[in-house]
Amino acid sequence: MKKRTLLAATLSTVVAGGLGLLGVTNAHAAALNPAVAPGGNFNLSVWSLQLPIGSPGSPETISPARLKGANGYTNPAYFWTDKNDGSMTFWAPEKGVTTPNSKYARSELREMNANGSAADWPLAGNHTLSADLRVVSVTKNVAVGQVKLGTGGSSTKPLLELYYRANGDIYLGQQRSPTDGQTLHKLGNVPLGQRWTYVINVTGNKAGLTINGNRTTYTIPSSFNPYKQYFKAGSYNQSSSESTTNGAKVKFYALSITHN
Numbered sequence: 001m002k003k004r005t006l007l008a009a010t011l012s013t014v015v016a017g018g019l020g021l022l023g024v025t026n027a028h029a030a031a032l033n034p035a036v037a038p039g040g041n042f043n044l045s046v047w048s049l050q051l052p053i054g055s056p057g058s059p060e061t062i063s064p065a066r067l068k069g070a071n072g073y074t075n076p077a078y079f080w081t082d083k084n085d086g087s088m089t090f091w092a093p094e095k096g097v098t099t100p101n102s103k104y105a106r107s108e109l110r111e112m113n114a115n116g117s118a119a120d121w122p123l124a125g126n127h128t129l130s131a132d133l134r135v136v137s138v139t140k141n142v143a144v145g146q147v148k149l150g151t152g153g154s155s156t157k158p159l160l161e162l163y164y165r166a167n168g169d170i171y172l173g174q175q176r177s178p179t180d181g182q183t184l185h186k187l188g189n190v191p192l193g194q195r196w197t198y199v200i201n202v203t204g205n206k207a208g209l210t211i212n213g214n215r216t217t218y219t220i221p222s223s224f225n226p227y228k229q230y231f232k233a234g235s236y237n238q239s240s241s242e243s244t245t246n247g248a249k250v251k252f253y254a255l256s257i258t259h260n
Contacts, residue, residue, distance in 0.1 A: 032086025032253065038079065039072030042088055042255055046112050046119075049234075051078050052096025052105035059097045059105075064112050078107045087134075087251035090235035093244045094139060101156050105247070108234030110148075111257060119230040120150040123220065125260060127202045129231045132254035134195040135164045141238035142248035143173075145200055145231070147207075152227035153178055159220065159229060160200060160207055163238065164250075168192055172209050177223045185218070187211045195253065202229065231257055 032041045039045075044067035054060035066073045074080045082089050096105025111119035121127060129145055145162040149155050155178035163171045168189045173182040188211045190196040199210035205220040235250040 032081075033070075034081060034083045034086040036070035036081060037072040037074045038081050038088040039068045040070030041081065041086055042252070044068050044072060044109075046114055046257070047109040048112050049073070049079060050099075050106055050108050050110060051075065052092055052098070052107060053078070054097045056097060057100045059099060064116060082251060085251075085253075087253050088255070090250045090252075091247060092142070092235040092237040093247035094237060094239055094241040095244050096237075103240050104237050105240070106234065106236040108232055108236050109255075111231040118150070120228040121230065121259060122228050123202060123204055123225060125203070126258075127229070127231075127260075128256075128258045129200045129233065130198070130254070130256045130258075131233060131252060132195065132197050133250060133252045134193060136193060136249040136251060138164060138166050138192070138248040139237070139239045139246045141165050142250060143236035143238060144250055145198060145233050146236070147200060147202060147229050148232055149175075149178065149224070150228040150230050155179060155227070158232075159224060159227075160202075160209075162198060162200065162209070164190075166192070170196075170198075170211055172218070174207070174218055175224075177221060178227065185209075185216070187216065188214065200231070 045064050048064055049062040049067055051060045062073050078091050080089050090107040092105050092107045098105055113119050142164050143161050144164055146158045147160040148158045157175055159175050161173040168191050170187045172185045172187055175182055196212050201208040207218045207220055209216050233255060235248045237248040
C-alpha cells in the first residue's frame with residue numbers, strides 16, 4: 001500500500017491493535033531549532049493555516065507554499081516559533097475573525113495534499129494524526145485536533161474533535177450523525193502547561209484515540225460513510241467574548257500525519 005508520512009520531528013513507531021499506529025513520546029521528539037520559522041522544524045508543505053484576522057466571515061488563510069521552510073510564514077501574534085524551546089506556537093483570542101459556521105476564533109492548521117489541493121480522504125484506509133504538545137493557557141476550552149467532514153454532503157461539522165479544558169480534562173467530542181450534536185467522552189487529565197501526546201486514528205468505521213499511550217476505540221456511524229474527511233490541528237478556541245487578551249495558547253513539539 002502507498003504510504004505518505006509527514007514528519008515534524010522523529011517519532012517512535014509502535015503497533016497497537018494491529019493498526020500500525022504511530023506512538024509519540026517526549027523522549028523521541030527531535031530537537032527543535034528556535035531560530036527558524038515553524039516551517040523549518042515542521043513539514044508545513046502539506047498544511048494551510050487559518051488565522052483569527054481578516055474580514056468578517058473570511059479569516060486570513062496562509063498557503064502551504066508560504067508556510068514551508070526555515071524562512072516561511074510567521075506571525076508574532078498568532079503563529080510563531082518559541083525562542084526558548086522551538087515549539088510551533090498558536091494563539092487564538094476570544095475576540096477574532098471567525099468562519100461563517102463558527103462563533104469561535106482559531107489559529108489552526110488544515111490538512112492539504114502535496115499538490116496544494118485540499119485533503120479529502122475516505123473513511124476506508126488507515127489515517128493517523130499524531131502530536132506532542134502542551135496547552136500553556138486557555139480560558140475555558142480549546143480544540144487541539146480534529147477530524148473534519150469534507151465533501152460528500154452538506155454538513156460542515158467535525159467528525160471527531162479533541163478538547164482540552166482549563167482544569168486539565170481532555171475530552172473527545174464525537175459527532176452522533178452529520179445533522180446531530182456531539183457525545184463527549186472523557187479521555188484523561190493533564191495539568192495546564194504539561195506536555196502530553198495524542199494519536200487520532202481512523203480506520204474505516206472505527207476511531208482510535210490514544211492519550212499518553214492509553215487507547216480507546218469508538219464506532220463511526222454509517223451515516224458518515226458518504227463523507228470524506230481531513231485533519232486539523234492547532235488552537236481552535238471554544239469561547240468568545242470582547243477580549244483580545246483572553247484565549248488559548250497551544251505549543252506543538254511534534255506533529256505528523258500518515259495515510260495507508
